[in-house]
Amino acid sequence: MEKSFPLERKDQILDLITRKGRITVDELIERFKVSGATIRRDLEFLERQGLITRAHGGAMSKSRVSLEPDFFEEKEKFLEEKERIGDEANKLVEEDEVIFLEASTSVLQLARNLKNRRNLTVVTNSLDIACELEESKGINLILTGGNLKRRTHALIGPLTETTLSQMRLDKTFVGISALDISYGITMATMEEAKTRKDIAKASNKVIVLCDHSKFSKQNFAYVGSLESIDILITDKGIPDEMRKEVERRGVEVRTV
Numbered sequence: 001m002e003k004s005f006p007l008e009r010k011d012q013i014l015d016l017i018t019r020k021g022r023i024t025v026d027e028l029i030e031r032f033k034v035s036g037a038t039i040r041r042d043l044e045f046l047e048r049q050g051l052i053t054r055a056h057g058g059a060m061s062k063s064r065v066s067l068e069p070d071f072f073e074e075k076e077k078f079l080e081e082k083e084r085i086g087d088e089a090n091k092l093v094e095e096d097e098v099i100f101l102e103a104s105t106s107v108l109q110l111a112r113n114l115k116n117r118r119n120l121t122v123v124t125n126s127l128d129i130a131c132e133l134e135e136s137k138g139i140n141l142i143l144t145g146g147n148l149k150r151r152t153h154a155l156i157g158p159l160t161e162t163t164l165s166q167m168r169l170d171k172t173f174v175g176i177s178a179l180d181i182s183y184g185i186t187m188a189t190m191e192e193a194k195t196r197k198d199i200a201k202a203s204n205k206v207i208v209l210c211d212h213s214k215f216s217k218q219n220f221a222y223v224g225s226l227e228s229i230d231i232l233i234t235d236k237g238i239p240d241e242m243r244k245e246v247e248r249r250g251v252e253v254r255t256v
Contacts, residue, residue, distance in 0.1 A: 007190040008147070008157065009034070010042050014189075014220075017052050017061045024058035049220065077105075078211040081235035084256040085209050086110040088233050089173055092207060095119045097170040100199055101129050103154030104175025106209035108132065114139065123167065125155040125195065149192075156195040164198045172203035176210050178217035181245050184226055186219035193221035205230045212237030226251060 009032055016031075017023050028039045043059045046052045052059045086109025093099060093110075096119050101107050103126035111129045114120065118138035124130055125144045133141050146160030174196060178186045185208075187193040200206050208229050215238060226249045233254045243253050 011189045011191055013042055014046055014051055017059055022060045081211045082106045082109045085233050086113055088254055088256045089209055100169045100172040102174040102199060103152055106175045107173050110173055125160055127153040156191050160195055161198045164202045167202050169203040171205045171207060172199050173207050173209055176208055176214055178219040179214050180216055180218050183218050185223040187221045187223055188219055190221040193223045196223045200228060207231040209233050211235050215242055
């Protein structure tokens with residue numbers, strides 16, 4: 001395997017350990033073609049995050065459960081809530097705008113509402129959203145390009161980041177893995193988190209779409225504070241105290 005980028009390599013190491021249960025430093029050196037010192041630093045980082053346990057000559061998984069949900073499983077969860085969230089988000093999309101639709105099962109529901117729109121430019125890093133909108137004649141559809149995350153059908157990585165750095169977006173619609181009052185917004189992998197930051201940086205307004213199951217949780221990679229959100233659209237399962245605190249931070253909250 002050719003040498004990989006540090007963030008991508010850590011994600012892949014974590015995935016290997018999660019799937020295999022245990023792996024040696026020598027196996028990782030051979031796979032990634034980097035030095036033993038580099039691999040040990042990667043393992044130390046993952047251990048500090050509480051994701052693995054270091055063992056003599058390698059590392060072991062703390063859990064066999066993947067941090068990154070399967071797209072097909074995820075999109076069936078809380079489907080009615082996601083449909084209502086998508087309907088509400090549709091009200092925020094205006095003619096002649098350039099919007100970004102991030103690879104997310106909640107944002108996919110918004111995309112399904114946009115099929116008959118006219119004079120709209122949609123940028124996306126989602127293969128599923130691109131397929132959903134490919135026959136919509138009134139939409140100028142742009143794919144970012146990038147490395148394919150097969151479990152989520154998302155395009156991420158350096159090419160995606162380069163594309164985003166050349167754009168100015170009116171609005172961005174994104175999903176999240178977890179939202180916690182104290183810790184902020186987190187995603188399953190560092191690469192996803194980096195891409196999410198680049199998306200937000202390119203946008204005038206960031207709109208988060210998520211169901212209540214994402215609240216009061218923390219995931220692996222930090223994205224940003226609550227203040228980095230402009231609008232949060234969620235279902236009525238959001239706890240009252242959380243809603244009040246999110247609004248206190250200056251975020252508009254819409255429940256459906």
